[in-house]
Amino acid sequence: MVNLLKEKLSKKTKTKNSQKQKKEKDCSIILLNDPYTTMDFVENEILSGIFNLRKKDAKRITLAVHNNGSGIIGVFPRDTAIRKIEQVHLKAAAYEFPLKCILQEC
Secondary structure (H helix, E strand, O other), rough: OOOHHHHHHHHHHHHHHHHHHHHHOOEEEEEOOOOOHHHHHHHHHHHHHHOOOOOOHHHHHHHHHHHHHHEEEEEEEEHHHHHHHHHHHHHHHHHHOOOOEEEEOO
């Protein structure tokens, strides 16, 4: 009897976890170039600070955004991506930069 209950509970947990995983889609965070935000701010405060990227990767993404007008920072679960974008916008606003990121569904 106890084993049967454990088995049922285990199945319910697995079903809930798989449903949660299905709901949570991955999204790309796209950084948009603007003529006012400094590359130093993007590299150090945003990419290294908020996204915890290594300096080399932060520099590469910053240059790609500068040269191409936009660039992918990374792919994250939707909730994480939304939270990171909010952090970017708040930090940019605190420094009075118009920097923007957008969410792209994968």
